[in-house]
Amino acid sequence: MVAYDGVGEIRGGGAHVDINGNGGEMWNFRAEGGKVYGYAMTKNFSGVDLLRLDNSQAWNENDELDGVDVVFFAKQPGGRQAVVGWYRDAKLFHKSYRKRRGQRHQGDWESLYYLCEADVENTVLLDSEARDFEVPYAPAHGKGFPGHANIWYGGDGAENSLNFLADLRKYLNSVSVVLAKKERKGKSRVPADxxxxxxxxxxxxxxxxxxxxxxxxxxxxxxxxxxxxxxxxxxxxxxxxxxxxxxxxxxxxxxxxxxxxxxxxxxxxxxxxxxxxxxxxxxxxxxxxxxxxxxxxxxxxxxxxxxxxLTEKIAAKAGEISDASPSIG
CATH class of the missing domain: 3.40.1350 (Trna Endonuclease; Chain: A, domain 1)
Incomplete structure (x- = not known):
């Protein structure tokens, strides 16, 4: 899509789009209340497995992980896969989708699902003509690349996937620096004043x-x-x-x-x-x-x-103490 901010023309998109003419990703770069909300279809609607990103703890359904970079890629005219945009420092939810209401006056669906969110100032959607960073397709380029599922977690540690990730991070950083100097159209941040x-x-x-x-x-x-x-x-x-x-x-x-x-x-x-x-x-x-x-x-x-x-959260407050142990009397 050109804008990913609502219902619009889709080129490519796979079997679902061929049959239905639409997809939940249509709203992935719609700014609302200073945030954007990302969707991707997963097998059996299972969502993102946070263990694939952080296996240092147990994750319960609907738990959140902050500080994740999420890159969106799609098939381009001619058949190649390319990066279309990304979120930096996004929040992902473990094996769950959350629901929001569409805006009917804009032709949205009544219910929209998402599995991650990010502050709008941390997002980049590339212009159509700038989508030139190619993403290797696993069936054609070999194991370790995206292509076998709609969500890719960075490969299995194979040398080819690690090299691709290094090139991808270098690309994201270089493009982000350039775009940071420009006014991003249609991305009005809501100040918390x-x-x-x-x-x-x-x-x-x-x-x-x-x-x-x-x-x-x-x-x-x-x-x-x-x-x-x-x-x-x-x-x-x-x-x-x-x-x-x-x-x-x-x-x-x-x-x-x-x-x-x-x-x-x-x-x-x-x-x-x-x-x-x-x-x-x-x-x-x-x-x-x-x-x-x-x-x-x-x-x-x-x-x-x-x-x-409602998800219960436990918090703790930090404070520096002296080396001396408190006396008990």
């Missing part, structure tokens, strides 16, 4: 407040009280504890603080996570209810159209 964050948060709260007020609830803001939720909604004897999460785009990107997560579990019958997408455009609200499953906690809308898995 305080004013923008405040506008997103206000728009999200306003949307939630209006929604529950129209349902007959009386609302109060408790954002500054550190209770583990932002709003309280009361109607008769019923009280709901509402935690508001606003997004600038369509993709789900939020965390629950330890306090919020603890309150969600202890007040699961009355706790609601109010997720607002596209806050600065046409805000879209999803009311999510906590549910405990065998595999952990999830958030689901009442119609089960939106399902979000």
């Amino acid at each position: 305080k004013d923008l964050i405040s506008r997103i948060e206000k728009a999200a709260v306003d949307k939630v407040w209006t929604h529950f007020e129209m349902l007959g609830y009386a609302l109060a803001s408790v954002e500054k009280d550190n209770r583990g939720w932002d709003l309280e909604a009361v109607k008769g004897d019923e009280i709901l504890h509402l935690e508001v999460k606003g997004h600038i785009g369509n993709v789900v990107q939020f965390e629950l603080t330890p306090n919020e997560y603890s309150q969600m579990k202890s007040k699961m019958m009355t706790y609601r996570v109010c997720m607002v997408r596209t806050c600065l455009g046409s805000p879209e609200l999803s009311i999510l209810v906590p549910k405990e499953h065998e595999c952990g906690w999830m958030l689901e809308s009442q119609d089960q159209a939106v399902k979000i898995a």
